[in-house]
Amino acid sequence: MPPTALRRRRKFPSKLCRCFFVSLLNSSTIYRIDAKAELLDEPLIKSESASPEAKANVEPMSVDSEEKASPVKNVKKEPKDVEDRITDKKVTTIGLNSTSASKEDMENYDPSADSYHPLKNAYWKDKKVTPYLALARTFQVIEETKGRLKMIDTLSNFFCSVMLVSPEDLVPSVYLSINQLAPAYEGLELGVAETTLMKAICKATGRNLAHIKSQTHLIGDLGIVAEQSRVSQRMMFQPAPLNVRDVFRKLREIAKISGQSKMDLVYNMFVACRSSEARFFIRSLIGKLRIGIAEQSLLTALAIGLVKKNHIDECKASKVPEVYKDEIAETTLLLKTAYCQCPNYDIIIPAILKYDIKELQDRCPMHPGMPLRPMLAQPTKGVHEVFERFGGMQITCEWKYDGERAQIHRNEKGEISIFSRNSENNTAKYPDLIARSTGLLKGDVQSYIIDSEIVAWDVERKQILPFQVLSTRKRKNVDIEEIKVQVCVYIFDLLYINGTALVTKNLSERRKLLLEHFQEVEGEWKFATALDTNDIDEVQQFLEESIKGNCEGLMVKTLDEEATYEIAKRSRNWLKLKKDYLSNVGDSLDLVVIGGYKGKGRRTGTYGGFLLACYDTENEEYQSICKIGTGFTDEDLQTHSEFLGKHVTDTAKSYYRYDQSLEPDHWFEPVQVWEVKCADLSLSPIHRAAIGIVDGERGISLRFPRFIRIRDDKNSENATDANQVAHMYQSQDQVKNNQKSSTQMEMEDEFY
Ligand SMILES: Nc1ncnc2c1ncn2[C@@H]1O[C@H](COP(=O)(O)OP(=O)(O)OP(=O)(O)O)[C@@H](O)[C@H]1O
Numbered sequence: 001m002p003p004t005a006l007r008r009r010r011k012f013p014s015k016l017c018r019c020f021f022v023s024l025l026n027s028s029t030i031y032r033i034d035a036k037a038e039l040l041d042e043p044l045i046k047s048e049s050a051s052p053e054a055k056a057n058v059e060p061m062s063v064d065s066e067e068k069a070s071p072v073k074n075v076k077k078e079p080k081d082v083e084d085r086i087t088d089k090k091v092t093t094i095g096l097n098s099t100s101a102s103k104e105d106m107e108n109y110d111p112s113a114d115s116y117h118p119l120k121n122a123y124w125k126d127k128k129v130t131p132y133l134a135l136a137r138t139f140q141v142i143e144e145t146k147g148r149l150k151m152i153d154t155l156s157n158f159f160c161s162v163m164l165v166s167p168e169d170l171v172p173s174v175y176l177s178i179n180q181l182a183p184a185y186e187g188l189e190l191g192v193a194e195t196t197l198m199k200a201i202c203k204a205t206g207r208n209l210a211h212i213k214s215q216t217h218l219i220g221d222l223g224i225v226a227e228q229s230r231v232s233q234r235m236m237f238q239p240a241p242l243n244v245r246d247v248f249r250k251l252r253e254i255a256k257i258s259g260q261s262k263m264d265l266v267y268n269m270f271v272a273c274r275s276s277e278a279r280f281f282i283r284s285l286i287g288k289l290r291i292g293i294a295e296q297s298l299l300t301a302l303a304i305g306l307v308k309k310n311h312i313d314e315c316k317a318s319k320v321p322e323v324y325k326d327e328i329a330e331t332t333l334l335l336k337t338a339y340c341q342c343p344n345y346d347i348i349i350p351a352i353l354k355y356d357i358k359e360l361q362d363r364c365p366m367h368p369g370m371p372l373r374p375m376l377a378q379p380t381k382g383v384h385e386v387f388e389r390f391g392g393m394q395i396t397c398e399w400k401y402d403g404e405r406a407q408i409h410r411n412e413k414g415e416i417s418i419f420s421r422n423s424e425n426n427t428a429k430y431p432d433l434i435a436r437s438t439g440l441l442k443g444d445v446q447s448y449i450i451d452s453e454i455v456a457w458d459v460e461r462k463q464i465l466p467f468q469v470l471s472t473r474k475r476k477n478v479d480i481e482e483i484k485v486q487v488c489v490y491i492f493d494l495l496y497i498n499g500t501a502l503v504t505k506n507l508s509e510r511r512k513l514l515l516e517h518f519q520e521v522e523g524e525w526k527f528a529t530a531l532d533t534n535d536i537d538e539v540q541q542f543l544e545e546s547i548k549g550n551c552e553g554l555m556v557k558t559l560d561e562e563a564t565y566e567i568a569k570r571s572r573n574w575l576k577l578k579k580d581y582l583s584n585v586g587d588s589l590d591l592v593v594i595g596g597y598k599g600k601g602r603r604t605g606t607y608g609g610f611l612l613a614c615y616d617t618e619n620e621e622y623q624s625i626c627k628i629g630t631g632f633t634d635e636d637l638q639t640h641s642e643f644l645g646k647h648v649t650d651t652a653k654s655y656y657r658y659d660q661s662l663e664p665d666h667w668f669e670p671v672q673v674w675e676v677k678c679a680d681l682s683l684s685p686i687h688r689a690a691i692g693i694v695d696g697e698r699g700i701s702l703r704f705p706r707f708i709r710i711r712d713d714k715n716s717e718n719a720t721d722a723n724q725v726a727h728m729y730q731s732q733d734q735v736k737n738n739q740k741s742s743t744q745m746e747m748e749d750e751f752y
């Protein structure tokens with residue numbers, strides 16, 4: 001079955017549309033806001049000698065002490081006097097054009113409510129500056145939400161409000177929602193040590209360090225401890241309320257400075273935090289927001305927010321949800337596609353606000369220095385399958401090198417950047433490549449982007465070394481003098497040259513330009529060994545040669561037809577043919593470790609087994625696929641236990657799908673990906689991988705899974721996708737032949 005036929009219908013747009021419509025239709029409420037109440041949002045001074053009138057307008061000094069780490073939905077009733085100030089006096093009824101925010105609006109801010117109206121409920125609309133509190137409350141409700149669709153809808157409501165009333169805050173709001181300070185590839189990290197934060201919290205709240213430490217140990221979250229500690233905070237001056245753009249600016253500043261001034265800045269910001277702001281400010285600094293919003297959810301939320309914004313005025317009963325469903329799906333696709341070639345919100349967001357979404361791809365072009373999502377390949381299990389797929393199309397076979405994918409960029413200034421498969425900036429890892437990069441050029445080359453594989457190289461024997469050798473190379477702060485593992489780069493594609501993107505050209509043209517502008521240097525820069533042939537025996541022989549040449553097998557690619565470079569796609573125009581998978585599964589899987597089982601016997605003191613999951617990109621959830629206890633050395637288990645022990649969570653994440661019978665001793669955050677091989681894939685009554693694709697009730701599990709290695713170059717959203725799992729299951733011979741063996745009960749590994 002072709003992979004497209006495996007795709008389930010996307011469920012979420014219609015549900016989201018429903019939420020959207022409910023929220024728009026319920027939005028005719030008339031709001032009562034006290035004109036005076038806006039004063040409550042200003043910086044206030046507590047003064048014992050203040051006049052009674054003055055006092056009436058002053059936020060009580062104890063406001064923090066009244067705030068609890070309570071969910072937004074259980075908003076505490078204000079004391080009568082405050083309530084009076086908001087509602088009793090000078091009550092004015094206003095509609096859409098309200099100009100002032102009431103404390104009530106602020107306290108009740110809940111973008112997850114069915115009645116939420118992105119314009120009417122954006123209580124900051126008169127000031128046009130987004131309060132950090134609105135974002136923190138959004139995070140708070142998202143954290144309490146179970147379903148991913150609802151989480152995304154909530155975030156889209158907030159984004160829509162920002163787009164409508166304070167659009168210049170959209171960039172910082174987006175970065176804060178995924179806890180980044182800049183595009184991921186710039187690698188700007190906060191790096192504030194937990195003890196520094198604890199000290200700042202102590203100083204601000206008067207609590208002692210031992211207390212904060214023990215609370216953090218107990219609760220497992222310094223963010224919550226920080227929020228609760230603020231109950232004891234007393235101060236003469238209530239600092240000005242925080243807003244999104246200042247918080248973002250300050251976080252960037254914090255990332256760039258060190259020592260006492262860093263500590264002071266953290267302290268000053270923390271003191272100004274109100275209610276849940278403290279929780280999320282501290283979590284941002286730690287680097288774990290814990291709201292479960294990652295890149296794909298964020299992009300979906302942005303797209304939905306954009307559609308909501310575009311229809312904010314015209315949403316009448318005459319507009320049927322179906323109309324929006326398609327628009328949401330199209331907008332999401334266009335946005336995600338543009339993001340693959342331009343993963344930079346500083347560029348994308350102003351463009352979506354200014355131009356039609358259909359222009360986005362042209363408005364945000366690729367350019368050197370900014371990684372694009374690499375094209376990926378489909379696994380196959382034999383030369384015959386390759387020929388079945390490609391029919392009469394002209395193909396080329398290239399050796400498949402087993403190293404690390406590298407997208408190498410040179411901009412007009414001559415600066416070189418190297419990006420991993422996962423678009424991480426690996427430039428600092430390869431100073432040796434940068435030093436010798438001019439040797440590669442032939443003729444007039446100012447800028448380029450090449451696609452390649454870096455492999456470890458034995459300089460004396462002049463041969464490729466296994467991946468394991470490359471993985472021992474230092475990752476950061478590499479000093480060129482101290483490099484022990486030499487590397488050679490095997491180039492297989494050219495995506496950009498001298499200001500022109502080549503991704504829409506065919507491989508044969510791209511290859512021609514590659515050979516025209518670049519040259520090989522022995523043991524440093526090589527073109528991937530290739531053979532253009534449509535002869536099945538020659539392909540078979542070339543495969544054998546590639547194995548003798550220390551490669552994994554072949555990559556088979558179309559040359560002229562259907563041969564463009566498909567950014568971010570797992571394309572059927574690139575097939576991988578791996579020697580050791582020719583007869584069974586076709587490929588290894590890259591799975592996320594979501595739980596650990598305590599070891600027994602020899603494995604006491606470490607985890608003895610783990611629960612693994614694949615990633616379902618459509619529902620954005622992790623689905624259990626197998627338990628694993630094989631393939632680990634004692635040292636591996638030690639390393640895994642130490643690392644994963646730092647990422648234990650109290651309960652399973654709301655976006656983990658598993659059967660109760662699999663409940664591990666510890667759940668983990670989805671932080672690590674492992675490459676795993678298995679004997680085959682079978683239908684499972686317990687596991688949830690690809691559930692609903694192949695079978696409505698049963699998922700798919702791996703039989704005899706074996707740990708191969710950690711995939712540092714993949715994050716958990718790059719793990720093997722549910723559709724890939726389904727495809728691998730379907731491609732097995734026994735399934736194809738409809739034999740019953742695939743329905744046998746799973747055989748789990750023993751962990752002892
Ligand atoms: N000639 C080549 N053309 C393309 N890719 C190559 C070539 N030689 C080696 N590679 C590497 O092979 C990879 C594809 O196969 P591999 O099984 O290693 O993928 P992966 O990194 O595990 O990702 P996935 O399993 O998600 O496809 C490419 O990403 C690239 O790093």
Ligand SMILES: [Mg+2]
Nearest residue numbers: 401402403404
């Ligand atoms: Mg590889």
Ligand SMILES: [Mg+2]
Nearest residue numbers: 587588589590
């Ligand atoms: Mg792989």
